[in-house]
Amino acid sequence: MSQRFYIETLGCPKNQVDSDKLIGTLLADGMRPTQDIGAADLVVVNTCAFIDEARKESIDTILAIDQQRAHESRLVVTGCMAERYGDELAEALPEVDLVAGFGVPVQQVLAPTTGGKKLIPVTSAPLPELDLLNLPRPKSTSPWAYVKIAEGCDRSCGFCAIPSFRGPQRSRDVSQILTEVDQLEAREIVLVAQDLASYGKDRPAELGAGSIVPLVQAVAERADWVRLLYLYPSDLSDELIDAICATGLPYFDLSLQHVSKPLLRRMRRWGDGDRFLNRIHDIRGREPGAAFRSNFIVGYPGETEADHDLLLQFVDDAQLDWCGFFAYSAEEGTHAYTLDGAVDKALMHERLAELRQLQDNITASRGDDMIGRTVTVLVDQPGIARSVREAPEIDGVVHVGHDLPVGQFAEVEIIDAFGPDLVAVGGSIDDGDED
Numbered sequence: 001m002s003q004r005f006y007i008e009t010l011g012c013p014k015n016q017v018d019s020d021k022l023i024g025t026l027l028a029d030g031m032r033p034t035q036d037i038g039a040a041d042l043v044v045v046n047t048c049a050f051i052d053e054a055r056k057e058s059i060d061t062i063l064a065i066d067q068q069r070a071h072e073s074r075l076v077v078t079g080c081m082a083e084r085y086g087d088e089l090a091e092a093l094p095e096v097d098l099v100a101g102f103g104v105p106v107q108q109v110l111a112p113t114t115g116g117k118k119l120i121p122v123t124s125a126p127l128p129e130l131d132l133l134n135l136p137r138p139k140s141t142s143p144w145a146y147v148k149i150a151e152g153c154d155r156s157c158g159f160c161a162i163p164s165f166r167g168p169q170r171s172r173d174v175s176q177i178l179t180e181v182d183q184l185e186a187r188e189i190v191l192v193a194q195d196l197a198s199y200g201k202d203r204p205a206e207l208g209a210g211s212i213v214p215l216v217q218a219v220a221e222r223a224d225w226v227r228l229l230y231l232y233p234s235d236l237s238d239e240l241i242d243a244i245c246a247t248g249l250p251y252f253d254l255s256l257q258h259v260s261k262p263l264l265r266r267m268r269r270w271g272d273g274d275r276f277l278n279r280i281h282d283i284r285g286r287e288p289g290a291a292f293r294s295n296f297i298v299g300y301p302g303e304t305e306a307d308h309d310l311l312l313q314f315v316d317d318a319q320l321d322w323c324g325f326f327a328y329s330a331e332e333g334t335h336a337y338t339l340d341g342a343v344d345k346a347l348m349h350e351r352l353a354e355l356r357q358l359q360d361n362i363t364a365s366r367g368d369d370m371i372g373r374t375v376t377v378l379v380d381q382p383g384i385a386r387s388v389r390e391a392p393e394i395d396g397v398v399h400v401g402h403d404l405p406v407g408q409f410a411e412v413e414i415i416d417a418f419g420p421d422l423v424a425v426g427g428s429i430d431d432g433d434e435d
Contacts, residue, residue, distance in 0.1 A: 011048025047081035051329035197235035291389035299348030302341035367417035396420030
């Protein structure tokens with residue numbers, strides 16, 4: 001009888017892609033998936049280590065799963081936390097059978113341990129050329145799928161430790177990406193990477209300068225919708241904007257982080273509020289129906305009340321569809337960890353609350369503006385769909401009739417809005433082209 005596996009994935013969409021690659025390999029090795037932790041022979045926790053809250057969630061999840069798994073099963077911890085804190089994690093968690101970094105061959109994950117816990121060294125091993133990216137992957141179980149097009153990052157943002165354990169940027173071959181897109185058979189492909197718009201810059205001779213644009217165009221020939229997540233603003237060229245709009249899905253996820261120029265320089269980031277606002281207005285001029293998302297860090301060392309006021313004004317002026325606001329997390333080994341000007345936690349949370357309240361009102365208003373419109377939606381599950389303006393898992397949804405078939409596009413009329421979500425009626429089947 002074949003062995004069974006269970007995988008718990010924490011963190012961002014990029015981690016989900018890594019888990020999918022591991023699933024594909026385990027299936028190819030003859031194992032069977034199960035949703036019952038207690039019935040699994042192999043239990044894998046794919047961890048996140050981006051900020052302190054994510055690390056706490058990872059530890060809590062590992063301990064909770066250890067209580068649920070069968071005594072004879074094998075518990076493996078992988079992902080960012082395993083790579084960044086491998087030795088410490090192995091020492092602190094005797095419950096875990098194996099702590100595995102990104103470069104560990106799957107055969108070692110599957111191999112039984114002898115004499116107790118086994119640690120695969122993660123700090124001394126060189127980073128693999130493309131990590132898990134080119135392992136086999138099963139067909140998507142939903143109408144949409146993430147596709148990671150590169151690993152690592154060449155930037156040195158002051159708050160981010162990712163380059164220290166994910167390594168420099170390593171772009172995938174176009175042919176490998178397109179093969180994966182074909183194999184997934186998803187109606188919507190969501191392209192992800194640590195620094196998406198920099199795709200190909202590490203391999204200009206092979207992939208060509210600005211190669212994210214032809215890649216987007218090639219993926220758009222294979223999928224009904226193509227969505228891009230995590231765009232660094234300085235790389236949002238006119239050519240890329242036009243390519244995104246031409247796909248019929250004008251959704252712009254801009255990694256802004258703040259708008260105060262002095263604070264952005266302390267973050268080792270490009271730009272300022274005026275540049276960002278001008279770019280957003282420019283995109284709306286080309287495509288009035290464009291949707292926007294961004295994220296901002298609150299309480300970065302040195303953030304003044306004037307900086308906070310600039311951010312509040314920007315949020316009000318920009319009228320973005322979606323925004324995430326996150327408290328600064330001091331990460332050892334980053335530039336920001338050495339900076340003075342720490343912001344009091346109570347003040348940080350006051351600023352967060354003020355920004356979130358403002359954005360909640362804007363998001364509600366943007367939703368109200370949709371009432372009465374007819375839009376194309378992709379049905380993700382019975383009664384739940386998304387339009388161009390909603391990215392999977394991070395934005396709101398469109399509530400539709402349960403009679404609409406999953407995996408199909410439909411034309412619906414928006415009749416109500418509540419919170420981040422919309423309510424629609426109707427549902428004539430559509431071929432996937434947005435009006």
